Amino acid sequence: MLIDNKTIGHRIKLRREQLNISQERLGEMIGVTYQQIQKYEKGTNKVSAERLFSIANNLKVPMSFFFESTKEFLVAEEREDKNYSIQGKKTLSLQEQELLNCFRFLTDKDARSNLIGFLKSVCKKKKTS
Numbered sequence: 001m002l003i004d005n006k007t008i009g010h011r012i013k014l015r016r017e018q019l020n021i022s023q024e025r026l027g028e029m030i031g032v033t034y035q036q037i038q039k040y041e042k043g044t045n046k047v048s049a050e051r052l053f054s055i056a057n058n059l060k061v062p063m064s065f066f067f068e069s070t071k072e073f074l075v076a077e078e079r080e081d082k083n084y085s086i087q088g089k090k091t092l093s094l095q096e097q098e099l100l101n102c103f104r105f106l107t108d109k110d111a112r113s114n115l116i117g118f119l120k121s122v123c124k125k126k127k128t129s
């Protein structure tokens with residue numbers, strides 16, 4: 001399967017946002033401007049192999065993260081040890097990705113707990129209805 005610039009850019013953006021890293025910060029980490037990061041993420045500019053290797057290292061994912069087929073898209077998550085982990089081969093919908101990204105941005109433990117409690121209560125109500 002051919003992976004295009006937009007797919008690679010989307011995966012750069014997804015992982016960058018999962019780690020809560022700004023475009024400006026990623027640019028600083030790899031030695032380019034935030035405008036260049038924007039172009040990579042939109043697929044406007046092709047990312048060289050050397051640059052992609054640097055991006056992968058800074059985003060703490062293997063190079064293969066950018067080239068997995070869409071059907072086997074692997075979800076990366078930030079863990080305490082900052083390692084890349086695989087949650088499975090099921091592709092997340094856009095809403096699931098958005099929910100997961102929002103949850104990861106919540107730093108307040110009480111807010112996270114309240115959100116999980118709310119979601120569980122809504123799910124229970126759906127089952128009993």
